[in-house]
Amino acid sequence: xxxxxxxxxxxxxxxxxxxxxxxGNLLEGVQDRAGRPYARHDGFCLEAHAYPxxxxxxxxxxxxxxxxxVYRQTTVYRLSLQA
Numbered sequence: 001x002x003x004x005x006x007x008x009x010x011x012x013x014x015x016x017x018x019x020x021x022x023x024g025n026l027l028e029g030v031q032d033r034a035g036r037p038y039a040r041h042d043g044f045c046l047e048a049h050a051y052p053x054x055x056x057x058x059x060x061x062x063x064x065x066x067x068x069x070v071y072r073q074t075t076v077y078r079l080s081l082q083a
Contacts, residue, residue, distance in 0.1 A: 014048035014075040048075045
């Protein structure tokens with residue numbers, strides 16, 4: 001997945017099949033570490049994970065973690081500036 005804004009570029013690679021995008025609609029009034037309030041849409045979040053409805057599909061066994069099993073996933077975020 002790639003996103004490019006004015007002078008910025010975000011490239012994301014992951015081993016997960018799905019994405020969750022949070023747009024920051026509800027940030028208005030939440031304070032940052034310095035006590036300053038965020039405005040609506042001041043941030044966003046990209047979470048890589050299994051599809052939300054995967055338990056009801058053909059790949060349900062892929063998202064069930066049994067005792068003793070190890071879950072590993074990798075997500076790499078690359079930020080860069082464009083000339």
